[in-house]
Amino acid sequence: MSQPKQTGRDGITRRGFLTGSGLAAATVGTLSSTAPAALDPSSAATPIAFGPAPVRLAFTVNGRPVQVQVEPRVTLLDALRNYLDVTGCKRVCDRGTCGACTVQVDGRAVYACTLLAIEARGKDIRTAENLAQGDTLDAVPAAFVRCDAQQCGFCTPGFVMALRAALDKNPRATVAELEQAVAGNICRCGTYEQMRQAIAQLVRKEG
Amino acid sequence: MAEGWPKQRQVLGSKVPRLDGAAKATGRARYTYDINRPGMLHGVMVRCPHAHARIKAIDTTATRKTPGFRALTLIGASRDVVITAIDGNKLTCTPAGKKKAPDERISIEVGEGVTLIKNLKVVTLRDIQPGDRVTIEAEQWVIGRELFYAGDEVAAIAADTEEHARDAARALRIDYEVLEHVVSEDEVLKDRKKRTVPAPSNFTEAKGATQGDVEAGFREADAVVEATYGVPVISHQCLEAHGLVAEWTAEGGLTVWASTQATVSTAQQLAARFGLPAAKVNCITHYMGGGFGSKFGPDVQGFAAAELALRAGAPVKIMLDREGEIVAAGNRPSAIGTVKIAGKKDGTITAYAVDCYGTPGYTGGATVNLNLLPYVYSDAIANWKRSHAVVYVNAGAARAMRAPGHPQNCVLTEFAIDDLAARLNIDPVIIRRKNLPPNNPKAPPNSWAARRNTIYNEQIDIALQLSRWKEKWHPPGKGNAQGPLRHGIGMALHTWGGFAAAQPNECYVIIGRDGSIIARTSTQDLGTGQRTVTAVVVAEVLGQNPASIITEIGESRFGLSSGSGGSTTCPSQAPAALRAAQAARDDLFKKVAPKVQADPKDLAIEAGKVVDRKSGRSWTWKEFCARLGMEEARGRGEWSLGIANEPGNENISSGQVGGVQVAEVTVDVETGLVRVQHLVAVQDCGLVVNRLTCESQVAGGVIMGLNYALFEECIRDRATGRQLNADMEFYKLGGLGDMPKITVHLQDMPERGVIGVGEPPVISTAAAVGNAVFNALGVRVPFLPLTPWRVLQALAQGGKVS
Known part of the structure; x- marks a missing residue:
């Protein structure tokens, strides 16, 4: 598997994102036309772009804080399975029609294949494990x-x-x-x- | 006579939760798809986008420059050769192996786009000399390669991440010459000379079959009905895609984790491909996410993963994406048949003629024309005739699918029976009973042939009772209506083999001095509960709780086993486990008896203990096993069809089962929506090993049959030749809310031994549902799936049955 990058504290944090400080974008260094600002209205004033280079993300998986460095296009499902070796969520249809990848994100049932990993930053992810x-x-x-x-x-x-x-x-x-x-x-x-x-x-x- | 199943059964036939249930339900079970190896690369397949094309040119330059790219292999571009001469960078060689003419000469200039492999290593020109056996892959050798369906494999690419692998695949430049294609059977029927597939033409008449005098049978009938019915091509839709993780070991061996129904055969095929002794390949399938007949070998992507792993010097995982899974990894052939059936008022079928065709995709066809006869009634109907054609189209090749040929055959026959009953104005059950195959008094007493008429009649009785047929059945279209809802009830019968496999199946049981018990076999658990079956049998013989048995299954190195097809696994593996446990017990007694001053003959196992029948002494299991000292007790068991057929073994495993299903439906004549309300499945299953998983398997078969009936169909676009619903949005599968109440009745017949039951319960469901819809409407909806559109169309046309 690709080695997860789990070290360092210079990645994007939930707080950094919410305050729209721009630090996150500066850290990843590459601007693209994707508009993560749409992810959260509070950041609309200061658009931040991610990718295409890998972005360092942090969230908790089954109560364990983890950091992972993935390209912004990587789904939460693939981040869990391919980068964090959390494989209880299965990839079947990979487009939100079969439910095999269902996880809890902040308690809510979510198809992990329909959520980008960057959208899960700072969130509490629970899998069947x-x-x-x-x-x-x-x-x-x-x-x-x-x-x-x-x-x-x-x-x-x-x-x-x-x-x-x-x-x-x-x-x-x-x-x-x-x-x-x-x-x-x-x-x-x-x-x-x-x-x-x-x-x-x-x-x-x-x- | 060899020792058979225990007479007093404690565990066998009880309800034992599957041993791996908790691991699966909490996501801790590692399927092939879940294997992540250190340094592992991700591979993807590159597929032809055209339904029929020839490769004109290929350029891999951009691909090789994409970030993270590690290896590429072109399908059909490599040859095994023996080098005869080397001149600068020009090689001359002859084909290796026996397949090619020995005087054939191959010349190739080694440069960009040419890969040399010697002794399982990528080498350069400097490393080879005349006489060497080398595998050469050359990009130029794919020029001119003909591809026969949209999805045909062109290349496989490995990169450090899956994202990079997809980027690399996108960067591959291939020019195709697009050729004429055909993806629907009716287009072939219009022009039978058409050739867009490897066969000489797209239309091939298959061998017919006939019995008695069909024309005479039609003349003596009180009614004759002729109609055309059909079932479409459907997809296996295994939730775990086909795929494999390949890792070359430091010792030159190959370990693969494969999602397969056949660990041993998969390992053997890989060993043959790479010229390795079979023992140097281990195929691991600890957990497997569904196969249904489509997963019997490494497949193109499996060989490619091993090839890429070799080239990159790192483990490679290739799991098919959903589209690839559907278009390339097998499907079930269609069957469209015109059936002419004739009968008398007492229900006797006097003649049956079927003229049908089906498509296996672009090649193959082994499972297309199986048994398209008057199905379970063949031996009772005096006059029948079959003609059949295989229609090739530009689509992925068919593979065996849960009861190959049978669901199609069942639909054609059972639909015709109900249409005949309507014409004769009788309850169709009368026709079924009247035309059941007779018992053969000369056959062995517990065999299917000796009892089939009796078994079917009993099953029909049970099904009528459980479905309350007598109060619910009404002549077609004459039931009570509730608003737009019409009620209907329908029946269908099926049969299947379920014998032990022809190939040997082994099981090993090892008893440790701490009393622990290992049951080890290479067989795979597809979700059938085979792991638990093995434990149940061993626990029964050794007086233990099944949960205490350590089961080690699903690795080819654990011994011989056959592929899990044809419902053969349980009747092969349960007896092998029985024999292994008995042998381990005997070995235990032999080794410990002298130490406790007993005669092995007097020792016996009771629940959790060993007793000396002569002296009355007893030991707990652990106490007794502790006397093994530094030894352990071992037993090996083997089973196969040949062993099952030896005299005295007929009660250990046998085969051929019957089943009856009844469906009750409501049909909304305004929307065309069919809802199945209740499904009764009566299934003969020999000796039940684990009642819990056996019932699950029967209910699961019924649910797959309901999907066949109501939802499933591969839809291919005539213009582009591509499948329009190679996904799970538009390829419909039922959810929980679509399911009826399902009543499973296992017709327990332990005297028949163990019989496989994976296939039988899937067969007759769709036919029963179709007949229930006919009973509701008084109009036949002749083609599956019974979608609202088809129901409304049939209603609009008044169900023309000539």
Whole structure:
């Protein structure tokens, strides 16, 4: 794999970006026509350009602060998988239609393939790996295991993260709400019947 | 007689959660796609954008200058040769190997665009001399290469990052001479002499088949129905794309992580390609993200990854992007058939004739014309006839797909049966029962042939009951309407083999003195639960909890195993595990008995302990194993079709199963939307090893069948020859909200031994759904998928069935 650059404190920080100091752009050194200002209205006064050279970014992944140096075109999914070796989020369609790359960004379920890594600066990223502490399983993957709501398992972390985010948002979510939460996720092996059982157990347990 | 399955079963047939479930559900399981090796490069494939073209010129200069570029290989541009003469930078050589004529002379000037490889190393002119065997790749050798579909592989490129690899691919300059193409079957039918593929023409008549006197059968019938039905080309859509990570070891061996259904065969193919002893290649597939018949070898991209890794001196990963996955990594052939069926009022089918065609893409065709007969009824129908044609088009080659040939055959036959029933004004179940294949009293008592009529009748009984058929069925189009919603119910039958594989399958069981148990086999778990199956069998024999068995699977170096195709893995591997566990147990008894002053014959295993039946003494498992001292107990098990067929083994594994499915639907006649409400799947499955994963597999098969019925279709643009929906937006797959309630009934028949069940449950779903839609509307929607557009079109045309 390409070696992640995890050292140094001269990269773009969330605060630096928000204050629009221009320091970040100066640090990466290259201006381009891309308009990251659109990312945050507060920086509109002082447009900052990134890339195409790699940009140093910082965010937290599963509670661990990380820094990574990637080109601005790199998605959060690819930054996690190819640069940080966090592979629980899977790449399947790579364009926001299958849900296999679902992660939580500041608690919200997000398709990691539809978010650029630079958009995730300073944010709290959670992947499926976060749902096990040693041998203790979070309720969502535990229900999937009990009900056998997975076969090849390649889509499973995405489903699990979508449900985790829905339950975080509303621990008393109904079956219909949880089914809605995974409406954007696709399973090819056909584990939906068992997934319904898992959802039923989650509603009873967490409702 | 060899020892069979235990009579008293503690674990076998129970519901055991899959051992790798937690690892998968929390993203910790490492699939091929997830392998990141130190210094690893990322590779991408460069594909032909035209449906049919010839390479006129190629320029790699810009590519080689892009940032991070590390290696490039052109597909079809390399030859293995023996050097005969060297004159300055000009080489003369003859082809190596037996394939080419020995008197052929090859001359090449070594310069830019020519790569020399000797002894698995990139070398220069100085390193070679006459007599050397060398692989030469020359850019000029791709000039004139013909490419047969949009997506055909042209090159593979490796760079330090995936972004750089894509940049390098974009910089590759290729001039194509664009040639005539055809991507739809009907265009070929209009001009059968057309040639845009490697075959002599795009249209090839296949071997027909006939039985009895079809014309006489049509004459004696009370009703004759003729109609054309069809199923489109569909894509496997494996969620983990095809791909491979290749890493050459310091010792000159090759380690690959491959998303494959066949670790052993993949390693063997790579070894053959690079002239290595098979033992120097290890193919690792610890986790695998779906294959469905499309992943049996390294493929073009796998060989390319190994080639690039060799050239760059670094590990290379190539995983196909979604478009490549869909256009190049296999698809299921179409089948369009005109069926003429005739029957009597009592339901007897007097004649059946089918004239059909299908496309396997630009080449191949092995799975196109399988069994397109009156399907499960073939042995009961006196008169039938089949004619079939293979229609080649400029699209990726077909591959086996979950029950090759069967879903298509099932649709053609079962649609015709319901149309005939409507014409005869009878319940179609009458026709099905009347034409079931007979039991063969001379066949072995537990075999399919001996019991198939009985099994099908039992299954139909169960399916009728679970679906409440008798109260829900109505003549087609005559059900109660609720606003625009019409209710319908339909049935279909299927059959499949599921025997052990012809190739040997091995399993090894090792018992340590600490009581730990390793079960080791090279077989791969595609998501079928094979890892857990192995543990269940070993745990049963050794009186343990399956979760305590350490399973080491999915590495070719672990022994022999066959590819996971044809539902052969479980019936091959479960008996191999049985034999291995029994042998390890016997070895344990033999080694420990003298130390506890017992006779091995008197020792037996009970849950968690070993007992001496003679003296009544017992030891906990750990106590007993501790007496191994410095030794360990080992057992090897082997199974194959040949062993399964030996006398006395018929109850360990067998094959051929039947199944019946019933679908209940509502169809909105205003929007054309079909919703499946309930699907009943009754499946014969021999001895159930793990009830939990077996039920999952049957329900999963049904869901894939529902996708076939309602959503899936590869749509190719006639003008450009490209697939319009090589993605997951417009290639539709159902989500949770699209799924009906699914009732799975496993028809447990342990006396038949273990039978594979991966394929069977997928087969009849689409046919049952199609028949339910016919029952709802009274109008046949003849082509799958049953999209709103097709439903409305059929309604508008009044479902013309002549």
